[in-house]
Amino acid sequence: MPGFEIFGEEEKKEILEVLDTGVLFRYEFPEQRKGVYKVRTFEEKFAAYCGVKCGQAVTSGTAALKVAMAALGIGPGDEVITQGFTFVATWEAILEIGAIPVFAEVDETLNLDPADLEKKITAETKLIIPVHMMGAPARIEEIKAIGDKHGIPVLEDTAQAAGASLNGRRLGSFGACGTFSFDPVKTMTTGEGGMIVTNDEKLMRDMSEYHDHGHDHAVNPGGRGGEGRSFIGSNYRMMELQGAIGLAQLAKLDGIVASQQQNKKAMKALVARIPGVTFRTILDEKGDNASFLAFFLPDKDKAQKVKTALAAGGAGAICFAENTWHYYPKWEHLLAGATLAKSGWPFVEPGGKKRVVYDAQALPKSAAIMDRLLVYPVPIKLSQERLGQIAAAVEKAVAALS
Numbered sequence: 332m333p334g335f336e337i338f339g340e341e342e343k344k345e346i347l348e349v350l351d352t353g354v355l356f357r358y359e360f361p362e363q364r365k366g367v368y369k370v371r372t373f374e375e376k377f378a379a380y381c382g383v384k385c386g387q388a389v390t391s392g393t394a395a396l397k398v399a400m401a402a403l404g405i406g407p408g409d410e411v412i413t414q415g416f417t418f419v420a421t422w423e424a425i426l427e428i429g430a431i432p433v434f435a436e437v438d439e440t441l442n443l444d445p446a447d448l449e450k451k452i453t454a455e456t457k458l459i460i461p462v463h464m465m466g467a468p469a470r471i472e473e474i475k476a477i478g479d480k481h482g483i484p485v486l487e488d489t490a491q492a493a494g495a496s497l498n499g500r501r502l503g504s505f506g507a508c509g510t511f512s513f514d515p516v517k518t519m520t521t522g523e524g525g526m527i528v529t530n531d532e533k534l535m536r537d538m539s540e541y542h543d544h545g546h547d548h549a550v551n552p553g554g555r556g557g558e559g560r561s562f563i564g565s566n567y568r569m570m571e572l573q574g575a576i577g578l579a580q581l582a583k584l585d586g587i588v589a590s591q592q593q594n595k596k597a598m599k600a601l602v603a604r605i606p607g608v609t610f611r612t613i614l615d616e617k618g619d620n621a622s623f624l625a626f627f628l629p630d631k632d633k634a635q636k637v638k639t640a641l642a643a644g645g646a647g648a649i650c651f652a653e654n655t656w657h658y659y660p661k662w663e664h665l666l667a668g669a670t671l672a673k674s675g676w677p678f679v680e681p682g683g684k685k686r687v688v689y690d691a692q693a694l695p696k697s698a699a700i701m702d703r704l705l706v707y708p709v710p711i712k713l714s715q716e717r718l719g720q721i722a723a724a725v726e727k728a729v730a731a732l733s
């Protein structure tokens with residue numbers, strides 16, 4: 332599953348090239364850096380890999396969401412629709428930018444349900460964020476068409492789906508932009524880091540300036556200190572060491588996906604022995620980055636029995652319905668509106684009126700799906716020993732159901 336499994340000599344070599352120059356900053360120092368621009372090169376190569384024109388590297392996947400939303404003009408008063416099965420970062424970023432997250436259902440793709448999305452659109456909806464969870468595509472073509480029909484841009488949260496595609500086109504390249512994360516547990520990692528990809532050059536320029544304190548990046552004989560500003564920015568710059576690691580990991584990405592696809596196939600063949608088991612809807616098997624094997628039991632009771640048996644057998648599966656980081660009813664701090672701000676922001680607006688009230692029962696369709704779901708992470712390196720463990724655990728599950 333994560334790129335750290337194969338961290339090695341290639342990453343070291345890239346890092347040493349940076350250390351040899353002593354320049355850790357992505358800009359400036361033209362003489363000292365001897366032509367080494369790791370972050371810039373990583374942006375160019377990652378964008379090319381995704382089949383788009385531009386890439387903007389940032390400090391994290393969360394920062395990628397924030398920088399992209401800022402450049403798309405999202406702010407207070409705006410509603411942003413996303414799904415109730417995602418990592419907390421998606422709605423953290425929406426709230427931090429001052430907008431309001433509106434949660435929609437997922438379907439058996441485990442991604443945004445287009446029918447429910449359309450029901451949740453209001454006059455205030457300014458952005459749609461489908462999340463390609465666990466390396467496999469949302470119904471992005473349908474979602475994009477709905478966005479187009481209503482004149483609402485689509486930002487793809489592609490944090491978990493580097494290397495994945497739908498019908499030959501990379502995830503992240505369908506909407507106005509796509510955001511990626513390279514945190515330690517993602518398909519490829521730079522320790523911390525993120526990227527936004529887009530074909531929109533104006534959006535790219537705004538993201539580039541926003542993420543760098545508003546620097547206008549115009550050619551300026553006075554250097555960075557002489558650059559002007561068109562708007563307020565902030566700092567989400569990636570450093571050269573991360574860019575270097577990113578280049579080494581990107582070169583391994585297709586190999587990572589190929590290994591995971593093979594390992595997923597072997598694991599799926601074992602899990603398929605469980606009576607009544609069905610698998611997550613994958614819109615394009617070839618485009619799956621295969622980081623996870625997600626399967627359903629016929630009902631919650633059977634899912635619980637299988638979960639218990641697999642754990643007892645030494646190969647426990649993740650039950651996302653109980654996971655507190657990825658599933659709406661488990662976000663107690665969101666539901667309670669817990670914040671450090673004494674004013675209550677972002678859950679309470681100046682003056683004391685509540686901006687948002689979330690109800691744990693608001694997504695019944697997602698709940699019915701999540702209650703039946705179990706998930707195995709798929710490693711890049713799958714030993715025969717581990718496969719044997721899974722096989723033995725599956726036999727326990729088969730026995731538990733009979």
Ligand SMILES: *Cc1c(COP(=O)(O)O)cnc(C)c1O
Nearest residue numbers: 391392393418420490512513514
């Ligand atoms: C990991 C993740 C993020 C955030 O990325 P970080 O680099 O950890 O900030 C955003 N969205 C999803 C769906 C993620 O899985």
